[in-house]
Amino acid sequence: MEPIRKHEGLVYPLNRSNIDTDQIIPKQFLKRISRQGFGEFLFYNWRFDSKGEPRSDFSLNFPKYNGTSILVAGDNFGCGSSREHAPWALQDYGFRVIIASSFADIFYNNCTKNGILPVQLTEDQISELIDQAEAKSYTITVDLENKRVYDNHNFDASFDLPNYQREMLLNGWDEIAVTLTHKNKIDKFEEEREFS
Amino acid sequence: MEMPKTIIEKIWEQHVVHHEEGKPDLLYIDLHLVHEVTSPQAFEGLRLNGRKVRRPDRTFATMDHNVPTIHRHVIKDQISKTQMDTLQKNCEEFNVPLADIHHPDQGIVHVIGPELGLTQPGKTIVCGDSHTSTHGAFGALAFGIGTSEVEHVLATQTIWQARPKTLNVKVNGKLGTGVTAKDLILAIIGKFGVKFGTGYVLEYTGEAIQSLSMEGRMTICNMSIEAGARAGLISPDDTTVEFLRGKRHAPQGEDFEKAAQKWKSLATDDGATYDATVEIDADEIEPQVTWGTNPGMCIPVSGNVPDPTQAKSDSEKSEIRRALEYMGLEAGQPIAAVKIDHVFIGSCTNSRLADLKKAATIISGQKVNPAVTAIVVPGSHSVKVAAEKEGLDIIFKEAGFEWRDAGCSACLGMNDDIIPDGERCASTSNRNFEGRQGAGARTHLVSPEMAAAAAIEGKFVDIRKFSVPTPN
Numbered sequence: 308m309e310p311i312r313k314h315e316g317l318v319y320p321l322n323r324s325n326i327d328t329d330q331i332i333p334k335q336f337l338k339r340i341s342r343q344g345f346g347e348f349l350f351y352n353w354r355f356d357s358k359g360e361p362r363s364d365f366s367l368n369f370p371k372y373n374g375t376s377i378l379v380a381g382d383n384f385g386c387g388s389s390r391e392h393a394p395w396a397l398q399d400y401g402f403r404v405i406i407a408s409s410f411a412d413i414f415y416n417n418c419t420k421n422g423i424l425p426v427q428l429t430e431d432q433i434s435e436l437i438d439q440a441e442a443k444s445y446t447i448t449v450d451l452e453n454k455r456v457y458d459n460h461n462f463d464a465s466f467d468l469p470n471y472q473r474e475m476l477l478n479g480w481d482e483i484a485v486t487l488t489h490k491n492k493i494d495k496f497e498e499e500r501e502f503s
Numbered sequence: 504m505e506m507p508k509t510i511i512e513k514i515w516e517q518h519v520v521h522h523e524e525g526k527p528d529l530l531y532i533d534l535h536l537v538h539e540v541t542s543p544q545a546f547e548g549l550r551l552n553g554r555k556v557r558r559p560d561r562t563f564a565t566m567d568h569n570v571p572t573i574h575r576h577v578i579k580d581q582i583s584k585t586q587m588d589t590l591q592k593n594c595e596e597f598n599v600p601l602a603d604i605h606h607p608d609q610g611i612v613h614v615i616g617p618e619l620g621l622t623q624p625g626k627t628i629v630c631g632d633s634h635t636s637t638h639g640a641f642g643a644l645a646f647g648i649g650t651s652e653v654e655h656v657l658a659t660q661t662i663w664q665a666r667p668k669t670l671n672v673k674v675n676g677k678l679g680t681g682v683t684a685k686d687l688i689l690a691i692i693g694k695f696g697v698k699f700g701t702g703y704v705l706e707y708t709g710e711a712i713q714s715l716s717m718e719g720r721m722t723i724c725n726m727s728i729e730a731g732a733r734a735g736l737i738s739p740d741d742t743t744v745e746f747l748r749g750k751r752h753a754p755q756g757e758d759f760e761k762a763a764q765k766w767k768s769l770a771t772d773d774g775a776t777y778d779a780t781v782e783i784d785a786d787e788i789e790p791q792v793t794w795g796t797n798p799g800m801c802i803p804v805s806g807n808v809p810d811p812t813q814a815k816s817d818s819e820k821s822e823i824r825r826a827l828e829y830m831g832l833e834a835g836q837p838i839a840a841v842k843i844d845h846v847f848i849g850s851c852t853n854s855r856l857a858d859l860k861k862a863a864t865i866i867s868g869q870k871v872n873p874a875v876t877a878i879v880v881p882g883s884h885s886v887k888v889a890a891e892k893e894g895l896d897i898i899f900k901e902a903g904f905e906w907r908d909a910g911c912s913a914c915l916g917m918n919d920d921i922i923p924d925g926e927r928c929a930s931t932s933n934r935n936f937e938g939r940q941g942a943g944a945r946t947h948l949v950s951p952e953m954a955a956a957a958a959i960e961g962k963f964v965d966i967r968k969f970s971v972p973t974p975n
Binding site (some may be wrong): 334338339342380382383386387389390392397411413417420421489490500 | 520521525526527532540541543544547552556557569580582583585586591631632633647648649650651654658659660661663664697698701702728729731733744797818822830851889915916917924932934936937938941942944
């Protein structure tokens with residue numbers, strides 16, 4: 308997967324809580340057998356009407372957010388289904404960083420396996436980012452090495468994420484290859500369990 | 504003396520392959536369940552890297568999400584068919600046992616695992632499906648994973664996991680008559696919210712839990728993920744053991760008795776401590792109906808739809824407003840007055856024989872309201888066959904229900920079983936998210952009994968006041 312160290316990008320604010328993976332990518336688009344091409348279906352039922360025309364009242368369709376790569380949302384982002392199609396769709400659309408006040412566990416994990424950086428900030432910090440990004444074209448920098456999010460003015464916040472995930476994202480490692488360095492231990496575990 | 508431990512700690516410690524300070528543990532996986540939707544990219548990953556499935560004998564696949572529930576031999580949707588054909592080819596290529604659409608073991612992955620006895624206490628179980636938590640009912644540590652993790656487990660039979668925090672969900676007292684496991688789990692999520700379990704493994708304890716059947720326990724554990732918990736489990740006891748006795752993949756004869764002793768010893772020790780505890784009184788719980796767009800948005804059937812002006816915060820206010828608008832409901836209206844268009848009895852939450860029997864008891868000799876389209880989708884082919892043996896299909900059909908083949912069906916509408924835009928469904932499934940059952944569809948989650956009664960009345964009724972006809 309593609310490493311992510313520092314990313315500067317346009318913020319897209321989506322001021323909602325409990326955004327579930329059914330909203331991120333509805334079920335009718337889960338039938339493909341590849342990992343590519345899910346971006347056009349991102350937030351499909353919110354972005355498009357029943358005729359497939361873009362809804363003018365859904366903010367991701369506003370021209371000012373063209374080229375966005377940082378999504379900022381409320382609490383419990385990515386709850387519900389384990390579908391990895393959700394991070395695939397976000398990534399294919401162009402998002403590299405998701406900032407939220409909290410994440411659902413499976414979604415969080417799925418992001419880190421795909422080179423998407425999930426950043427947890429406080430509700431106040433989220434509100435500030437959302438206010439800025441709703442008011443104007445707003446660019447921020449997310450620095451994974453130093454675990455900081457900042458803009459060119461006054462916003463500067465630190466964040467945390469488990470070191471394991473941080474290393475994976477910074478290096479873009481193939482996790483299976485890492486695990487296979489422990490192959491002997493897996494072999495031994497199986498032997499001991501099955502013959503005990 | 505050893506420190507008392509929770510079942511979660513015991514299972515965890517038995518499965519750690521590699522431990523390093525400051526890192527997640529590398530955890531061994533005993534059983535990997537696979538279905539057609541979240542596996543194709545994982546098998547493709549193996550192929551691209553020249554990797555094999557490490558333990559095909561610890562892997563079991565079926566087709567459930569896409570399968571048609573009528574005329575299942577004719578799959579009209581070519582993309583669905585490709586996805587199912589792909590699973591077939593992958594299982595052949597990698598030697599993974601598969602219960603395909605024509606196989607007598609086919610069914611919803613979380614129904615067939617327990618039914619075949621693949622699910623056992625003390626096992627670590629994963630599947631590329633968030634409702635894998637269902638298997639926790641047996642005292643297994645079972646959780647949903649993404650497709651990258653599916654690939655990882657296929658290749659290594661392990662997964663990297665940070666040691667979870669433990670949360671005791673203590674249910675005091677007994678459930679009242681007509682109040683089911685489904686009402687209990689909805690009430691728990693309603694009370695503590697859709698994310699109280701995030702970062703935890705839940706253990707459900709207390710009298711009300713112990714007195715539940717295995718089917719009821721599966722309903723409870725199934726919806727752990729709707730509280731944010733990847734896994735939720737119940738310590739094994741005699742009920743667990745008796746359910747597994749004689750199941751095909753369970754140990755047989757003397758081995759079974761030995762296994763049963765071992766299973767029961769996994770139960771949480773007296774005096775074990777949890778990182779957190781929440782408590783709820785079972786006797787206060789009424790039959791529940793969800794009114795909104797997540798499973799925490801539920802109220803007793805005697806209750807009124809919430810009023811956003813009474814909300815505690817601005818974000819809650821806007822969330823309620825959005826949900827009411829999507830659901831086409833008025834603030835303050837009694838939920839029992841809401842008319843429904845569809846009833847769906849099925850899903851990994853409530854499609855087992857016991858669920859169907861309970862629903863059949865309610866509708867026996869009655870007719871589905873003319874305004875309602877009602878379907879029953881058994882959780883597995885075996886459930887279907889067993890139900891037909893007991894004549895349940897006749898009861899449903901005579902009442903005006905459609906009797907379908909096994910699959911996930913209208914829980915998420917990946918097949919043709921879709922609720923149309925703007926129509927309202929009383930559903931025994933687990934998610935009332937926007938668009939879950941179809942774009943614009945309005946879902947109300949209820950128990951099988953409540954769904955059955957709603958089919959007859961065309962609206963929600965308090966099952967405790969619903970007069971069940973005496974059988975002839």
